[in-house]
Amino acid sequence: MNPNPAVTGSTPDPAVYAKTDVTDLVETIQSVAQENKKDMAELIKLHHIMYDGIIQRQNDELENYRRGALRQSVIHVLRSVAAIYNENNQDMATVNNPVALLQYIMSQLKELLQDNDVQIVQSIGGTAFDRKMMRTHERHLIPTTVPEHDRMVVESIQPGFIFYGEPILQELVSIYKFMPASEHIEDYNPESEEISHA
Numbered sequence: 001m002n003p004n005p006a007v008t009g010s011t012p013d014p015a016v017y018a019k020t021d022v023t024d025l026v027e028t029i030q031s032v033a034q035e036n037k038k039d040m041a042e043l044i045k046l047h048h049i050m051y052d053g054i055i056q057r058q059n060d061e062l063e064n065y066r067r068g069a070l071r072q073s074v075i076h077v078l079r080s081v082a083a084i085y086n087e088n089n090q091d092m093a094t095v096n097n098p099v100a101l102l103q104y105i106m107s108q109l110k111e112l113l114q115d116n117d118v119q120i121v122q123s124i125g126g127t128a129f130d131r132k133m134m135r136t137h138e139r140h141l142i143p144t145t146v147p148e149h150d151r152m153v154v155e156s157i158q159p160g161f162i163f164y165g166e167p168i169l170q171e172l173v174s175i176y177k178f179m180p181a182s183e184h185i186e187d188y189n190p191e192s193e194e195i196s197h198a
Contacts, residue, residue, distance in 0.1 A: 077116060084108045118163050121171060122156040129153060129175050133160055133167050140174035150178035 088105050095101050113120065123134070129151040142154050153173045160171025 073116070077112070080112050080115075084112070113161065118161050118168065120159050120161055122159045123153045123171060123173060124156075125152075125154055127153040129173070133162070133170060134173050135170040136173055136175050140172070141177040142174055143179045144176040145179065145181050146176075147178050149176040152176050 084105065088101060088108075090101070110120065121133070129136070134153070140154075140157065144150065153175055156171060156173050158172035160167055161169040
């Protein structure tokens with residue numbers, strides 16, 4: 001008896017060849033898939049490198065633009081301040097009306113701020129204290145026995161300056177500080193307070 005079942009006499013068994021062909025095909029497909037997987041990994045890596053490079057270049061360009069725009073803005077403000085200085089650089093002893101000159105300089109500075117999109121704000125009494133936009137000092141705390149008045153603005157002492165929604169200088173205000181009647185408001189000493197921002 002022939003020990004090789006694939007060979008019976010001189011006629012080969014077609015099933016064995018078919019099996020061999022399928023096995024070779026599977027191995028070929030697996031090999032191609034493995035190569036494709038490597039190629040895909042390389043493509044993904046290359047894509048990330050290119051993408052990161054593009055993002056970095058865009059960030060660099062934006063940063064350069066921001067610095068250039070900021071520099072131009074600062075130069076504009078400094079040039080305006082220098083012009084105000086030159087225009088009003090006089091010996092105060094020779095000025096006929098120093099108060100009028102000072103008022104004129106103040107109006108020029110205010111106009112400079114407004115021309116550069118700086119909003120000047122002054123709160124009215126009864127406004128709620130806003131920690132972001134306002135500041136206060138212990139000497140500007142006004143005692144009150146009305147709980148509802150606690151941390152409400154009494155008056156604006158110095159205006160605040162806001163640039164595109166962000167304070168560049170907080171408004172200085174006096175505010176009410178609630179103190180129960182049992183704490184004897186008449187004996188209240190604001191200098192003993194240790195807060196600088198309510």
